[in-house]
Amino acid sequence: MAAPMFTVVVPATTANLGPGYDSVGMALALHMRVTVTRADAWRVNYTGEEYAELTTGEDNLIVQTVKEVARRYYREVESHLLHVESDIPLGKGLGSSATAIAAGIVIAEKLLSMTFTPVEKARIGSELEGHSDNVTATLLGGVTVTYFAGDSMEVIQLPKPEIGVVILVPPEALKTTESRGLLPADLTHAQAASGSASANVLTTAIATGDWELAGRMMELDVFHERYRKSLFPSFDEIRMYCRSLGAFGMTISGAGPSLFVAVKDGEEQEVARKLLQQFPYYEALALQPAGAGARIE
Numbered sequence: 001m002a003a004p005m006f007t008v009v010v011p012a013t014t015a016n017l018g019p020g021y022d023s024v025g026m027a028l029a030l031h032m033r034v035t036v037t038r039a040d041a042w043r044v045n046y047t048g049e050e051y052a053e054l055t056t057g058e059d060n061l062i063v064q065t066v067k068e069v070a071r072r073y074y075r076e077v078e079s080h081l082l083h084v085e086s087d088i089p090l091g092k093g094l095g096s097s098a099t100a101i102a103a104g105i106v107i108a109e110k111l112l113s114m115t116f117t118p119v120e121k122a123r124i125g126s127e128l129e130g131h132s133d134n135v136t137a138t139l140l141g142g143v144t145v146t147y148f149a150g151d152s153m154e155v156i157q158l159p160k161p162e163i164g165v166v167i168l169v170p171p172e173a174l175k176t177t178e179s180r181g182l183l184p185a186d187l188t189h190a191q192a193a194s195g196s197a198s199a200n201v202l203t204t205a206i207a208t209g210d211w212e213l214a215g216r217m218m219e220l221d222v223f224h225e226r227y228r229k230s231l232f233p234s235f236d237e238i239r240m241y242c243r244s245l246g247a248f249g250m251t252i253s254g255a256g257p258s259l260f261v262a263v264k265d266g267e268e269q270e271v272a273r274k275l276l277q278q279f280p281y282y283e284a285l286a287l288q289p290a291g292a293g294a295r296i297e
């Protein structure tokens with residue numbers, strides 16, 4: 001068998017952070033690793049039971065992304081074996097599909113000997129994912145704030161925040177398409193103005209490191225939370241309990257079903273332990289944000 005050529009490391013993400021719907025994402029120090037080896041046909045090997053359900057041939061999302069990037073640049077790409085190890089829960093609101101797309105973009109860039117700018121990568125990823133929040137954060141790392149509409153793509157990258165993170169992960173996955181299907185087609189002008197205001201303050205507070213304020217804004221979403229939260233057991237009780245523990249804020253992670261809790265740096269283990277004790281339905285992951293995005297190791 002041929003020797004491995006290179007390994008791509010890609011971070012999980014939490015998207016939206018409340019009112020930053022489809023725009024704000026944060027990379028998390030929880031990773032997928034994809035090792036690439038020359039092979040006669042495309043094949044993907046997954047380690048671990050959770051990922052065993054995924055397709056392993058040309059229809060796999062990582063492979064499709066590699067081939068789509070090559071097609072867009074009128075290039076041919078040879079087939080490879082991809083060996084995937086991931087600590088990222090699948091379909092649980094931690095950007096697993098975005099990590100697959102980001103891995104595909106970075107693999108294509110390497111195999112085709114191309115160099116994309118960060119914004120080019122974010123644009124390709126957003127077009128494939130359909131929205132820009134988690135795919136930009138997983139590609140670039142830190143916190144990313146994006147505007148993506150048609151031909152227009154704007155990206156602001158903020159450094160890794162100095163906070164701790166707790167992610168509450170329930171046992172059942174929830175497809176993003178299903179969760180998006182719960183959202184209304186329209187909001188009133190007043191609702192849109194309120195959502196825009198809380199998102200503006202959220203991102204400015206993150207940029208200035210004011211997480212007390214950012215955490216309060218995380219809980220003032222009008223775009224999606226009220227339509228989704230009934231799917232997540234004990235949502236309001238968890239929010240109240242997080243406040244009693246001194247957390248900055250709690251909201252849905254991405255499209256759910258996981259929940260994202262922002263806490264003071266260094267308090268994530270203790271808050272995770274207490275949340276697990278109180279809400280044993282959820283697994284509690286104590287994490288840190290990640291400064292680096294998808295990269296070759």
Ligand SMILES: Nc1ncnc2c1ncn2[C@@H]1O[C@H](COP(=O)(O)OP(=O)(O)OP(=O)(O)O)[C@@H](O)[C@H]1O
Pocket residue numbers: 015032054060061062084086089090091092093094095096097098099100134174175176177253254255256
């Ligand atoms: N490592 C991977 N390799 C190939 N396909 C993947 C991989 N990870 C995720 N996918 C694809 O993405 C789907 C899950 O995407 P979905 O958007 O529903 O969840 P998510 O990305 O984890 O959540 P969210 O977008 O809310 O953060 C899987 O069912 C699978 O089709």
Ligand SMILES: N[C@@H](CCO)C(=O)O
Pocket residue numbers: 015016021022023131133134176179180224254255
């Ligand atoms: N912004 C997306 C994130 C999930 O991919 C949503 O909330 O549907």
